[in-house]
Amino acid sequence: MRLTPRRMLNGTAAVTVLVCYTVIIILWQGQRRQFSETRRNILLASNLSPTAETERSPVYSWEVSNVMKDRASRSVLNTDRVYVRSDRVLHKLEQVQGTDHKTGLKRGSRPRTLGGELEPTKTGVKTETEDIFIGIKTTKSFHRSRMDVILKTWFVLAKYQVYFFTDADDPEYQIKTGGHLINTNCSSSHNRKALCCKMSVELDRFLESQKKWFCHFDDDNYVNLPKLKKLLQKYNPLEDWYLGKPSIRVPLKIPNRENTEETISFWFATGGAGFCISRALTLKMMPTASGGRFMSACEKIRLPDDVTIGYIIEHVLKKKLTVVEHFHSHLEAMNLIKPHTFSEQISFSYSRFGNETNVISVEGFTQKEDPTRFLSLHCQLFPLVGFCAG
Ligand code: UDP
Numbered sequence: 001m002r003l004t005p006r007r008m009l010n011g012t013a014a015v016t017v018l019v020c021y022t023v024i025i026i027l028w029q030g031q032r033r034q035f036s037e038t039r040r041n042i043l044l045a046s047n048l049s050p051t052a053e054t055e056r057s058p059v060y061s062w063e064v065s066n067v068m069k070d071r072a073s074r075s076v077l078n079t080d081r082v083y084v085r086s087d088r089v090l091h092k093l094e095q096v097q098g099t100d101h102k103t104g105l106k107r108g109s110r111p112r113t114l115g116g117e118l119e120p121t122k123t124g125v126k127t128e129t130e131d132i133f134i135g136i137k138t139t140k141s142f143h144r145s146r147m148d149v150i151l152k153t154w155f156v157l158a159k160y161q162v163y164f165f166t167d168a169d170d171p172e173y174q175i176k177t178g179g180h181l182i183n184t185n186c187s188s189s190h191n192r193k194a195l196c197c198k199m200s201v202e203l204d205r206f207l208e209s210q211k212k213w214f215c216h217f218d219d220d221n222y223v224n225l226p227k228l229k230k231l232l233q234k235y236n237p238l239e240d241w242y243l244g245k246p247s248i249r250v251p252l253k254i255p256n257r258e259n260t261e262e263t264i265s266f267w268f269a270t271g272g273a274g275f276c277i278s279r280a281l282t283l284k285m286m287p288t289a290s291g292g293r294f295m296s297a298c299e300k301i302r303l304p305d306d307v308t309i310g311y312i313i314e315h316v317l318k319k320k321l322t323v324v325e326h327f328h329s330h331l332e333a334m335n336l337i338k339p340h341t342f343s344e345q346i347s348f349s350y351s352r353f354g355n356e357t358n359v360i361s362v363e364g365f366t367q368k369e370d371p372t373r374f375l376s377l378h379c380q381l382f383p384l385v386g387f388c389a390g
């Protein structure tokens, strides 16, 4: 074959295209690796939780036909084993460097009580179940799939204390809850605005009630009421108390909008595990949180409802979160909760990631009869309940 100038030109062009293509592929791969590393590092090492990062946007699919939803998690776990949800994968990070294996906390970085009063004072105030206001956030499409198991189990023990905050009228569930289904008229989505809107209504309804304690839970929580009552009895509702469990290992850091050179750092209790606030403290929250102002606070810091609660209490009011390890969200591995300690725990949850379910390990009903395991748990805690016999 003769080497004509035209052939040489074609050859050179082909080689150039090939080299460019290879370089582009190498650069692209590098970028991708860097991006996922950065994201992983943000989740692990920095103070941002996935909550903060995603604003709980509904990125993941969800089918209403199933009780166990495949959903985006809210934040990073803090427990025996550390789990981080990134994309659709749940990464188990055992014995993270510098982390106490038992508590999941950074060694020496945090006492059990986060800088607040170390021990509850003698209350002198008797807290009974009737003194607790329990708000549960839900949404129309979850009424059947999530509320039924609550209504069958722990709701029965606190019919007059529990209120469901939803986003639509539902005459059937209005009856089932004994008139305790509150249509917030907030939008029915999982974004920051909608969730903050519901929390705002929860707070207002609590303030209207004359109850001593405000407790919030999600509709995928089981609440062990006797233990919740016992916890609250240790604290004086006339003092400032914010009780719950964080899901991040270091305080959340956000830029201060008023002074861009500064950052604001605070703890917050994960909403998916539930938390309680004393009446005294909610009254102090009023200027920033009542009458719909809570939504403005969420907008201001652009963070979800549970984070905004932490922001108001810790940053605005300079009060401290008190960590109560017995609250559990599905960001933890539920099967690590030992059955012989069930009666000691305050809240439980469940979730599903793809085919993997995150549920407590409890004997009783079959998986089909009791996919959340809450019926079996209820029977372990209260064996005399009607449906538990036989
Ligand atoms: N939720 C809601 N609107 C929605 C989706 C969820 O109010 O569109 C509520 C839901 O009922 C639950 C809470 O938000 O009480 C958290 O939702 P989910 O458990 O599905 O997600 P997570 O944030 O725990 O991953």
Ligand code: MN
Pocket: 218, 220, 272, 330, 351
């Ligand atoms: Mn959940």
